[in-house]
Amino acid sequence: MNNSCPNCNSWRVTTRNIGRKTGGLIGTIGGATSGATGAISGAELGATLGITGGPIGIAIGGIAGALIGGLFGGVAGGIAGATVGEQVDTRILNNYQCLSCGHSFMRRG
Template sequence: MNNSCPNCNSSRITTRNIGRKTGGFIGSVGGATSGATGALSGAELGATLGVTGGPIGIAIGGIAGALIGGLFGGVAGGIAGATVGEQVDTRILNNFQCLRCGHSFTSRSL
């Protein structure tokens, strides 16, 4: 994509990606929280139903489940949030910025 600034015609353009960064952050936090909550809920249920692993097995399984759930949830949420944010950048926000004059604009190829 070869854009030039509509204000000064400079070809020194960068992308700001505000929506992508924000969406990725919000998605990561939400996904990690959701994943950890689900894992903790599952660990609680497992602790209630099965005492065969003993107290140490239940504790280690619960902690590991929460960490793994939080990590997978965070990654999945971050990817989903970044994808949505990228669409917001492309279609709504002025994602391009001229490095010469500082003008922000949308791509003309939309």
């Protein structure tokens, strides 16, 4: 694969990954928000399971259920967003940048 700069022919080229970073961030926020909605169900389930431990068991079970729901949602959303962003980098954005001259370009070939 030829990743030399089309402007100055330098081999000092890096990827910018703007779409991947942005998609990951948006996905994480969206996933955490969705996970927080699911966390309500998780908190209810955790509280129900914690009944055997009394009031403390209910509180700990509810908090644990909410945290796990939000965490899993955020991770899943972040992975999905990063994957979509990576496709945007590859197909739409000028993902490569020359470290010698600063030129941004798409991969050739």
